[in-house]
Amino acid sequence: MDKEALLTNYFSDSLTAEERQLFNQLLENDTKFKEQFEFEKDLKRAIKEKERIQLKAKLQDFETKLKHKSTPKTSNYKAWAIAASIAILLSVGWFGYDNFIKLDYNELYSENFQQYPNTSYTITRGDTDDSTERQAFVAYETGNYKTAIENFEKLDSNAKEYIDFYKAQTYLELNKINSAKSLFKKVISDNVEFVAESHWYLALISIKEKDKQSAISYLEQLVTNYDFNKEKAEVLLDHLK
Known part of the structure; x- marks a missing residue:
């Protein structure tokens, strides 16, 4: 099987049992394959971290605007509910991969x-x-x-x-x-x-x-x-x- 396809299937969590065995063999015995794997893993982690930071910043900015924006009484409840939801997300260790950035079990x-x-x-x-x-x-x-x-x-x-x-x-x-x-x-x-x-x-x-x-x-x-x-x-x- 093509090595690039193996890496793609690994990071998309779709390796078959046979492919996983081949993947592990290459990781152990093929230096270039291992280097490519480590590079793509680090790149993916960097992208994920950047997305996390950007998303958190947007949520915090939205929360700040809601707190300071004057709204009619009819929309007060909706604004409060949205702000409360965002506050909860940011306070419960919102970096809960499963909802915003999927937990990468293979990587862990x-x-x-x-x-x-x-x-x-x-x-x-x-x-x-x-x-x-x-x-x-x-x-x-x-x-x-x-x-x-x-x-x-x-x-x-x-x-x-x-x-x-x-x-x-x-x-x-x-x-x-x-x-x-x-x-x-x-x-x-x-x-x-x-x-x-x-x-x-x-x-x-x-x-x-x-x-x-x-x-x-x-x-x-x-x-x-x-x-x-x-x-x-x-x-x-x-x-x-």
């Missing part, structure tokens, strides 16, 4: 998603260990996610609590969202290692699925109870609320 997801590094299993050169766990983590670190998940599935997550978390990560990379969600939720339910991190990734999945309320819920739990990615979570909450 791509800006904040980063695969969690392997911090649980040490891989060293010259290591003669050829265990299933080593094969799983070698494949995970090298981006061979199909092989990784085949080996992770053979491991007993009850014996090593972190396995479910990395399986979830791998499913996420394979775009098997439901499988990833189930495992992240299991990590939280079992109250084992990576509970905070699982809240973060469940929030990102919710953003990917445009489920704003679930995303807010996971982020609020993260901010309230944990320190992992707390500042990033607070920024995301500002965007979503």
